[in-house]
Amino acid sequence: MTLPSTPGTGARPGPRRRTVVAAGAGAAALSALGVPPATATPGASGTGAGAPGADHPAPAPRLGTGWQRYVQAPGSRTVRPVRVLGSTGEVRRPEALLKPGGARTVLRRPRPDAAPRWPEGTVAEASSAHPGNNGNDGTPRTYDAGNAIDGDPDTFWNDDTQGEFPDTLTVTLPAARELSGITVVSNSDGVPTDFTVDVWRDGGWSTAATVADNDVIQRAVPFGAPVSTTRVRITVTAVQDTPRGAFTRINEVWPEAVEPVEKPSVTLDFGKVVVGHPRVRFTSASDNSPGVRLAFSETLQHLTERSDFTRSDQSGTPAQGTDQFAVPAGGADWTDRKGHQHGTQVYADGLHGFRYLRITLDALASDAPAAEPWGTVEIDSVALEFTAYLGTPATYRGWFLCSDDDLNRYWYGASYTNELVTDTFRQDDVDPRNAWSASLEGLRVLHDGPKRDRDPYVGDLAVSARTLYLTHDEAADAARNVLADLAAHQRADGWIPPASINGYTLPLFDYPLWWVTCSWDYVLYTGDRGYAERHYPNLLKVLDVWYPSVTDGAGLLSKGLNGTGGYGDYAFLGRTGRITYYNANYVQALHDAASLARWLGRRDDAERWTERAALVADAVNSLLWDASAGAYLDSGTGPVRHAQDGNAIAVTSGVADAGRAASALAHLDATTQRPYGNAFMDNDTLFGGASQRVYAFTSYPEIVARFETGRADSALDQIRRTYGWMDRHDPGITHWEGIGPDGSLYEDAYTSMAHGWSTGVLPALTHQLLGARPTSPGYATWEVRPHPGSVAWAQGQLPTPHGPLRVEWQRTAASFTVTVHVPSGTRGTLALPGDSARLTVRGGGRLLWDGRRARDRDVRVAGGRVTVAELGPGSHRFTATTGH
Structure with missing residues (x-):
């Protein structure tokens, strides 16, 4: 989740920091x-x-060898640094x-030595000063020019020009004084990089010194020769840029040039x-x-x-x-x-x-x-x-390994990223912006990031909870605790809050849909009927009360109705009206709710939601499909653009038929591919740089869509660009909240470099590449449908309430062999890759498919694949060969 920052201790909103070492610094x-x-x-x-x-x-992985060497977590809760990068000063x-x-x-x-002081009676004025405000303790804070000469380095002058230059600070002495230089003391929130120092003499200003490319907090500025003057003027023409803008900040000016120790x-x-x-x-x-x-x-x-x-x-x-x-x-x-x-x-x-x-x-x-x-x-x-979940090899109940070392690294990097966000909700270290909640204190949760925002957001759970269920399912209570808590804070009109932030009031339009989908996911992976029954009324209220209140005459969700014009979404995007992403997500949520309703025996609800999903899908295809681009519009109003989120989820939710899916994915290929992933917009009409920004959060459904539509190598290429970029760049291993132009940190230092919503590579590799996934609550039924692409072999284990479900497959140019180890109490279906008309399938020592007809009642062709149904407990091995 990306939540805009709020004012800290200074005058400008948001955290204030500066970059000293740029990427590739010398x-x-x-x-x-x-x-x-x-x-x-x-x-x-x-x-x-x-x-x-x-x-x-690392040596290339080999079939049957251990996956444990890829595990990233420390070996114990006491973690020590691995090296000293350097030192400064006397060490x-x-x-x-x-x-x-x-x-x-x-x-x-x-x-x-004591800092030099200006004589009594010295005053300062500036070209502008930011208005004061109160700190969290109610203490008034000022940012005027006088702070630069008050002898207190903790106060400062802050300009109010919003990045416009020059900014000037003028110091006036009560009487003439000889100066050999000055010192400008700032801080990392607004270092003046280029400035001149003028002195008043002979009735006018003359330049005593010029500074360029300054990047230090305490800058001594000696004059070429001592000057007797009554006024000194500092004119700032450039400052260190920060994530929230460029502005001048000067804490102190001293009447001598003092080199820092x-x-x-x-x-x-x-x-x-x-x-x-x-x-x-x-x-x-x-x-x-x-x-x-x-x-x-x-x-x-x-x-x-x-x-x-x-x-x-x-x-x-x-x-x-x-x-x-x-x-x-x-x-x-x-x-x-x-x-x-x-x-x-x-x-x-x-x-x-x-x-x-x-x-x-x-x-x-x-x-x-x-x-x-x-x-x-x-x-x-x-x-x-170390406070987070400690994911040692002994704790992994699900694992993955394949012939591609890079993919293995990304899978375990995702798992480690998610372990870092699986932690206890504690008042002392959650987001301070009114996110603490007594109802969560002491419970295990899935935060969005270990650094920030350290608050559980339900949209993030759409990815991070799946990652958790596939690796450390005994910690599934981390997801349940969040989902149940948000349900307990459901608003009277049915809206469900996205997180505890702002006292459960942060207005997001899309996250109640993610609560529905995440609730179904939780039940699907765990089989927790008690949760489903307890929170079914919340499901009814959000889908049958709140979302209908923001539905227009065409049956589409429309942001702006019912006072939602100011609502945000996962990235606080300035979108309004009919948005493909919201409506495709709505279709998915309705399908998921219908699945849960059927499981609970609520058939009328299931039928109603299924019918509504079909109506919304038809309206999306009728009103939001852009035939000229061959892709879904981001919005039905405003400039024409096409978004990754809407187009990808239109495919994964079933809104798009095969033709539209192929066309939409081709459009994303042609317009959004970057060396560091696929951008989430195809142009910059939403905001500058949108077409250069990559979110792994919205890349996940696109990767799934590519696998599921038979484009496995395309999915693997997107994985290698997105996750390979993060893996190769500092800090390495963990997965970033967002990637900006040229592969940069999209919000500079504020960017979370280990974010649970970015771990979708793990469920994609397990569910789509390996091909195993649950199809009914608690893995009572499951499916194995591999999408191997160019990968030579893969194996893995999925933790289920009944025991491990293990899958191994290996492919050559002429054959595909798969073994499924089925836990007791479950049954499933295997769908073999390849053209059924060209395959011969054998299993259990028998010919099951000869390329034209089945030799077993549980064998059939579905979706072009030979499928074997009703696989019960035990080990089952099948080989498909090309030719007859």
Whole structure:
């Protein structure tokens, strides 16, 4: 789920951070982080345990060999960094942080001189200033020019020009003073990159210095010669861009050029994204309470003096993007947990999702004297208390392996990504934007990401819950808890909230449909009749009360009816009216609800919903099909565009017949293919860059559609581009929330680099490539329908309430052999790939199909495939050969 950020501690909305090291950054930029260039870029699959790096490729998998080597989770809940990337300042033995009980790492920083001050009576004014606001505690905050000369580095001047330049800050002294230079102190939320410093003399302004390409927080600006002046003017013409815009922010201006003393820091790499509570064992410190600041990032690109994201960005806590700790003289075994160490000072956010950790001897000015930015700190070791589901080989109840090493890596990368979001709902580490709920506290849930938003969204469950059921089904309560909780908060008019965020009030148009589909999925995989019966009234209310209230005369859902004009969807897209995605999703939800109703014996409801689904499908085909493009329109109003979500789900939901499905997928091929996946729009009429953005969330149904329409190699190509891109790029292994132009992080540092809604490659490879899936609740019946494409062999296991369902198949140019191991209490059907007219099928030592007719009553041709029905418990082996 992508939820827009809300104001944090500064004037502009959203988290504020800056990029110091760009993708492909050179040695100079890396050196600024204290990172040796040779070690800065992770290997193709990440560099953590269980992930072979680019320089050491894994041997090709072999049929029958173990899948366990692909498992990515740490071996225990104590996770240690795998390497030191570098250090800055005065640091001794940084590598000692990797192993406890041996040598110690020492960080030392001398006490800095007091900052120079302007004389009493000095004033400041600016070309603009952002209006003030109140913090979460109600304390008024200002962003005016006077903050730049008040001697408090925690306050700042913030312009209000929304990226328009120049911005000017003018400092006026009460009397002339000789200046040899100034210092501009900013922060990572708005570093002035290009600016000039003018001084007033001889009745006019003259330039004393020009700065370009600045990327440091404390910039000393010496003048060519001392100048006697009464006014100094700083004119900013460019600033470091941030995810929420470009704006000037200056915390302090000093009346001298003061070069900063390099802060001692160590940058650690945990090898892959991890989540939990960092733990640092300090063995000793100087007696002045030296502070340390911890900055976290999922990517090296966004590792700076502040974290790529921290919940305090959204809660209003003045943590300035890092977690703080004041080290006692006797040392401490400190676990980073949310809260203040001293009264209202020295704040830490607690749990983090990250790959990289930077520890710096430093302290916020507002934390003095509880923590000081100087002294000596001795550290024995650094670790992480891993909080998420620990998916070791022993816990996997479902697994997958095939002849393609890349596909194996993507499958287990998806599983690990999903393990990171399977965690306990805790007040201290959920999204701070009014997402905490007493009804979820202490329960296992599926969050959307380990870093953010850390709130369970039902749309994300449409993918992540399937991934969970196929790997660690004993944790299925994580999905059930979320679905049941959202049902309990159903609105009186039938609308179901998408998540607990904003006190269960975030208005989304599509997510109640996902609640229906996810409820059917949960019952389908688990057979939990109690859940189905308990929440059937919720199903009736959302489908028979709320969605009819937003249905137009043609029978189509139309966003804007019944006050829904301001409702969002999974990506808060500015779409309105008849949208193919909403209506194709509606058809799917109606079919899923009908399946559940039949299982419960509610045949009238099932028939009514099935009839309605057919009417909606007809209306979509009549009113939203664009014959000139050969694809479904995104919207029936506004500029013409065609979306991945609507076209793909039109295929998977059965709205599209074979001809329309082929045409729609061909259109997506021609217009949306990118090196890093398929874009979710075919043009930029919705917003700039839409045709360059890839969501794995909406790519999943397209991949399924390609498999199911006989385009397996096309599906595999899309998988390799989408998941191969994420696998090869930092942080490696885990699957991103979204991909932007040229394969970038689509929301810069704010992007979640491990997101449950992006794990669709796992169910696609299990259900479509391997071909096994449930067809009735609790796997009472199932189907094996492989779509092998160019893959030579595959094998896997699906966990069911009755025991494991295992499938193995192998193909050659002339034959296809498959073995199905069926658990007790279940029956299923095998559909063999290939043209039935060219196949001979044998099984159990008998000829079952000779290319023209069946030799067994349970063998028939359906959809062009030879199918064998009524396969009961035990092992069944079949071989299909071409020719007769």
